[in-house]
Amino acid sequence: ATLNAYTVMPEKYASKVFEQFTKDTGIKVNFIRFSSGEALARLVAERNNPQVDILLGGPADIYTAGQKDNVFAVYVPKDQKLTPAEYRDPGNHWTGIGLIPLCFLTNTDFLKKNSLKAPESWQDLLNPAYKNGLQMADARTSGTATERIYSLIGVYGVDGAFDYQKKLHKNVQLYTKSGAGGAMPIAQGQASSGIFYLVDALDIQQQGYPVIITYPKEGVTFGIEATGMIAGAKNQEEAKKFIDWATSPKLGQFFVDQKINYIPVVKGVKITSPALDMSKVKLLKVGAEHKGDKRKAYVERWINEVIR
Amino acid sequence: MTSSSSMRRDPALIPVVVTLWLALGLFIVYPFIKLLMTTFIVDGRLSLDNLMLVFSNSYDRLALINSIWLAVTVAAMGTFLGFVFALAVTRIHLPAPLRWFIAAVTILPLISPPFTSSIALTLSLGPNGIILKFFGIPDFNIYGFWGTWISESLTYFPVAFLTITSVLACIDPNLEDAGLSLGGSPFRVFRTVTLPLTMPAIANSILLLFACSLADFATPLVLAGHQFPVLPTQAYLQITGMYDLKGGAALSFALLVPALLVFVLQRFWVSRKSYVTVGGKSGAQTTVKGIGMAGTAVVMAICAAVIAFILFLYALIVMGAFTKAWGLDNSFTWESFAYVFDHGRKAMIDTLIIACISTPIGGLLAVTIAYVTQRKSFPANGLMEFVSLLNFALPGTVVGIAYIIAFNSSPIVLTGTMSIIVAAYVFRYDSAGIRSVIASLHQIDPSLEEASLSLGASSIGTFKNVTLPLVIPALLAGMKYLFIHSMTAISATIFLVSVSWSLLTARILECMTELQFGNACAFSVVLILLVFIFNGMLTLLVRAAGYNYRGQGGNL
C-alpha cells in the first residue's frame, strides 16, 4: 500500500516524518515538497483528478482557502479529541499538528556594532539604526507575513497594525518571497533583523550563525501547522490511516524526539527543548474571523498602504 | 519555393505539417485555451472581470509598464553583450583555447540554477556586498530595477550569444573583404556589412530575450524588491500568495500583447531584405580581417569585465560548496558533496533522463518548425511561428498550471508522467532553437536546396542532407539551450513534477528555502559539471554524426 502526499514542511523534516509513518504502518509514502501557495495552486488545478491523498504541513489558512474550491475532504480522525478544538477545523477538513510562533531574528554582530540590545518590542524595530536593514516576508507569498499582520492586529488593532507597518516599512530593505528568505542574509550580516517563524529562526541559529532570537513583549501570534485529506483521494484508507497517525501523540512525540521545532498541540506530549518553551512568551490568539476571509483584504491593504 | 504551390507540389510534406500542428495544438494551443476558459469563463459565461479587476489596480498597471521596460532593456543589453561575445569568438584572432574558454564561460549564466546566482549576486552587490566593499561604493541598492536588470541581462545574454554566433560564423568574410576594398575602415565595414548581415540573429535574439525577460518571475522575485513590481511576479504572487489562480492567469495573458508586438516587428524588420551569405558559389577561403584595433580593444575589454564578473559569482558558489557554513565557519569540507551524492542521486539521474529525452525531441521539432515556416509555403505559417513562441512568452508558472488543468482530466491524462515534464520543456524552451534556426535559414541560398532536389533528393532528403547540416551550428545552440533548461528550469515544472520524478533544481530550491546554503551550492556545482559534460558530449555526438559545417567565415 502506498500513500501519495504533498508537503509544505521542509524536506528534511518531512522525510523523517514519512519514514517514521512507514515504519509504524508499513505504508510507503511518495511525496513532494512545495511552498504553501504552490501546493494549494497545484491542488486546486488538479481538483478534477487529484494526484495525491493528503497534504502535510502548511499553515491552517491554506486549508481554509482550499475549502472554497473543495480541495479537502471531511474526515474525523480517530483521536480527534486529543487535539484542542481551537487547533482544528470545526468542519473537520483539517487538524492541527503543531504550533509555530513568530519571533525576531537579529544579527548579533550588528547589535554589537551599533551597541543595541536585541529587540524586545515591536517598537524597537522602528529604531532608525535598522534603516534599510530589515528583511521579512512579502505578505502576498508568505504565510509568515500574514502571521505578522495577525500579530500586529492582535497587538495594535487593525488600523494600528497598518500604521505600524507603514513606519516599519521605512526600515525594510527587502520583502522576500519565502518566509525564511531573509534568515540567511541576516545570518550573513547583509541584513540586521527580521520577523520569522520560530522554525526558520532556530534553523539558522542551530547552524551556528551569530544570531539571536527574541520575542516582542507585546506578544506574537502563532501559526498552526495542519494536515488534511484531499477530496477524491485515490488511496482513501491509507490517507485516513495517515491522518489518524499524524493527529495522534505519536507524531507529537516524534517532533520532540527528533528536535523538529514545532510545538506539538496534541495532548500528552511533553516539550523538552528550552527553545520551544513558550512559558515566558506572550502568545496572542487571533479570532478566526481575522484569518480566512479577511486575509485577502489585509493583504490588499498591505499592498496599497504599506509598500506603495 | 516562393509560390504557394508547396502543398500541391510536395504532398510528402503534408503529414509533417499536420504532425507539427497536432503537436503544437496539443501541447500549446490546447492548454492555452483551457487556461483561457478557466480564467475568463465565470459561471459558464465569458467575463473579463478578472482582467478588469487586475488592471483597475494601479500597482498592476505599473507592473505592466515595468515589465515592458525591463524586457526592452534586458533585450537590448543582453543582445549587445551576446553580440560582443560572438564578435570575440568569430571576428577576432584569438588562440583556440581562449575562444573555447570564452564560449564556455558564457554557458555558465545559462546554467545558473535558480536563486543560487541571485544569491551570489546579492552577496557581491547587495548590502555589504563584497564587490561594493572592495570598490568602496556605499549606498547601492541592488533591489529594484538595477539588480533585476543586471541579473537578467547576465542570465540571458548567452542566448543571444548562441544565436548570434551561429549566424556570424556563416557570414562570408569575402563580403567584408569587398567592403574593405571599397575603402571602408574595418570598423565601418563592420557597421555597414557585418552588423546588418547579422540582423536576422539580432532580431531573433531580441525577440527571445524580450520574451524571456517578460516571462521571468524568479529573478524579480528575488531582486526586484517592492519598488519595482513586474507583471510575471505579480501573477505568481497572485496565484501562490493570494490563492487566486484566475487573476494570476489573467495578468499573464496581458504579457502576450507586447510579445506579439515584438514578434510582428521582428518579422517585418527581417523580411524586408535578403541576408543570403551561404551560397553555392564559394568565394575564396579567406581570413577574417577583424574589426579594427579600437573595436578589438573595446570588445576584449567588455568580454574581460563580464567574464571576470561571472567567474567571480560562480567562484562564490564553488566556495560555498566547500565551506562548512558560509561566512561563519569558512573551513574546507566535503560534507556538502557527500550530502549531494547521498540524497541527490535520484534527482541527478531523473533530471538527466528528462534532459536527454527532451533535447533530441526538441532539436527535431525546432529544425522542422523553422524549416517549414521559412522554406515552405503552407497556409498559416506565420501563425505556426507565433504559436511555437507562446509558451515561451508566458510565465512558467502559468504554463505549468495550464498543463495541469489541461492534462489532468480526460481526454488526455498525463499528469504524474514524465511525458508532461518533457512536453513542458520541449514546447517552452524550444523557442530558442526555433528562432536561431530561423535566423540561420535566412543566410542560406535556396538554390542549394533546389540543387539537391534536382539531383533527385526528396524534400525530406534535402532537408536532412543539405539544410540540416548548414543550420547545425544554430540547431546545436538551440539544443544546448534546451538541454540546459531541461536541467535547470523550475517555474513550470514545479507544478508538473510528480512524486516519482524528482528534479535537481527542485532540490536546490529546497536547500535554499531550508537555508542549507552549502548543499545548494554543491548541488549547483554538480549541475554545472553535468551540463558541461553533456554539452560537450552533445557537440561530439553531432560531429560524429558527420555534421561538421561551421560556416565559411569566422573561427568558431
Added chain:
Amino acid sequence: MAVDLHLKDITKTFIKDGVKFDAVKRVDLEVKGGELVTFLGPSGCGKTTTLRMVAGFETPSSGRILIDGEDVTDVMVNKREIGFVFQNYALFPHMTIGDNVGYGLRMRSENSADIARKVGEALEMVGLKGAERRYPNQLSGGEQQRVALARVLVMRPKVLLMDEPLSNLDAKLRLHMRTEIRNIQKQLDITCLYVTHDQKEALTMADRIMVMNRGKVEQIGSPFDIYTHPRTLFVADFIGQANAIAGTLSAREGAERGVMKIGERSLTVKLISDAAYAAGDEISLILRPEAVTLREGMEGLLAGTVASAVFSGDRMEYMITLENGAQVSVMENYFPGAARYDNGTAVSLSFNSELTVALPCAAG
C-alpha cells in the same frame, strides 16, 4: 528512351520595382528527344528563369510544361529526373567535392563502390582527378564550375538543363568540356537545354538555337538558319556582328528574292519568305563583316573607301565608308602576304547574296 519536352506558352511574372513585369513572356518551345537546344540572348532576357521553370524551381505564372507528353507543371523537382547546372554552381559548401559529385548517386542509393568509381571518373573528366577530399571554398572559380558540371553529368539524367556551365573556364578547357558534354548527350540520347553567352558555343553545339530578347522568343532555328537567315535585326546583330545597310526594295522577284537599291547601286537580295515586303519599302541588308571580300577597285556589289584598318592578330578589321555614306565593318583573315588596304583606298565589296538576307526595317 529520350524524352521530349514541351514548354507550352509559359510566362513568368515578377514584381520588379513595384510593378509587374514578365521575365518570360509566352515562350513556346517543343524539344524533341535527344535534341540539344541552346538559349541565346542578352543578359537579363529570361533564359535562367525559363530553365528554372522547366526544372520546377519556379512555377510558371501561366502555361504548362510537358515532359514526354505528361504535364509536370505541378510535379516536384525531384520527380522530374532532370539535371540542372546552376549559373551560380550551387555547390554544397559543407560537403567535400567527392560528396558533392556523389550526392545524386547516393540519393539514388547506388552502392558506395559504384559511387566512388563514378565520382572518380566524373572528376577525371572535368580535370579534377584526386580533388575528392577538398571543399568548395578551396577551389578556384573554374574548378568549382567544373565540379558543378561533374555533379550533374555523373547522374546521366534524362533531361539536362545547363545554365552557362562553362562561363568560367578557359578556352581550351571549354572546348574540351563542350565535346565531352556533347558526347555524353548524344551517347545517352539526353534532351538538353543549354544557356550560353558564347555564340560560337551556341552555333557549334546546338541542334537548334532559341534566341530570346526581353522575355520573348525572337527566333528558333538551326544554327545555320539563325546565322544566315535571321528573322529580325536583333537576331542578326546578336549572333555575331552584322552590318545593316539601309536601302529600298525596288522590285520583288518571287517570294524569296528582290532587287534592292543601295545608293546608286542595285543588287539582288534574298528576302524572308513569310514577311510582308512591298516594293518601295525601306529594307536593311544584313551583311556579316566576315562574309565580305574586299578587292581594290569598284567592280563588286558595293563599293566604298577604307576609313580605318586595324590589325588584330589573325585578322584585319576594316571600316568601309560606302558611296552613300553608310559605314560597313569588314573582317578579313590576315596572313602574311595577304593584301592589306590602307586608309583611303577605294575598295569594292563582294559577298554571296544567297548567304545574306534583307529584312523589313520594322523587324528590328
Added chain:
Amino acid sequence: MAVDLHLKDITKTFIKDGVKFDAVKRVDLEVKGGELVTFLGPSGCGKTTTLRMVAGFETPSSGRILIDGEDVTDVMVNKREIGFVFQNYALFPHMTIGDNVGYGLRMRSENSADIARKVGEALEMVGLKGAERRYPNQLSGGEQQRVALARVLVMRPKVLLMDEPLSNLDAKLRLHMRTEIRNIQKQLDITCLYVTHDQKEALTMADRIMVMNRGKVEQIGSPFDIYTHPRTLFVADFIGQANAIAGTLSAREGAERGVMKIGERSLTVKLISDAAYAAGDEISLILRPEAVTLREGMEGLLAGTVASAVFSGDRMEYMITLENGAQVSVMENYFPGAARYDNGTAVSLSFNSELTVALPCAAG
C-alpha cells in the same frame, strides 16, 4: 597620378589534400602606372590568388608587394586604394543595388547628391539604369556581375583588379563593357590587372599579357609578342590554337635564325634569342592554323594532303597530313568563290616564317 605596381617574387602556399602546394610560385611582375596587364592561364593556375594578394585579402607566403615603390605587403586592404571585382561578385545581399554601388562613395563620405548622381551614371553605363531599388537576389546572373563592376568603376580607384569581370555577359555587352573599362582606365590613368579566360579579350585589351601555368609565370609580353613569339609550347597552344611540327635543327644562322629539317624539307625558321639551341636538337615549329595559306600543288614551304575539310560558317577548317605523317590543322577564311580543297587533294602550305617561331622541345 598613375601608380605603378611591383609584385616581387610572391609565393602563396596552401595546404591542399594534406600537402603543401604553391598556388602561386615566385611571381615577379612590374606594372607601370596606367598599364593594363591581363592574366591568362588555365583554370586553377593561380590568377585569382595572385590578384587577391595584390588586393591584400591574402598575405603572400613570401615575397613583397610594392605600390608606387612603397611596400604594402602588410598594409590593410582599405588603405591600398584598390578596386576589386570579385569572381563571385561578393555583392552585399542586404543592400539595394543603389546602396551596393554607392557603398564605396559613402565610405569616402561624399555628399549624397553626388553619390546618387554617380551611382545613376555607373548603372547606366552597365545597362542597369533605374535598378537602384532592387536587391541583388532579384537580378539575373549577368546583371549581378554588372553591378559588381559598377560598384568598383564608380570609385575610380588608382589600382583596378578585375577577376573575370565579364564572364557572364553576352558578347555584345562584353564588347561594350570592355570598351568602357578601357576608356575609363586610359582616361584616368588607372593601373589595372585583369583576369580573363577570353583570349580575344586578353589580346585586344591588354598592354601586356602575363600567361600563367600552375602558379608560375610562363611569359610576360605584349599581345603581339605572346601571339607571334610564344616562348613555350604551352603559351603557344594556350593563346589560340597552334600546331607544333617536330623536326631537327640542322644549322644555326645567328642568334635568331636557323635551318630546320622537317621530313625531307628544310626551311629557315626564327628562334628565340635567349634559349639554348644546338645543331641537331629536336625542335618544334609553332604554326597557327590561321597563319597558313593553302595552294594546290607542292611548291610551298611544306606540303601534304587534305585529310579532312569542315565548313564552319565563316571559315574552312582543314586537317592536313604532311609528307612526314604529322597532322597540321589549317583554317582559312571562307567566302563564296574562295578555293576549297577536298579530301585527298595535295596541297602546299605557305606562311611567313618571320611570324612563327621554332622552340626547343624541352620548352613544352
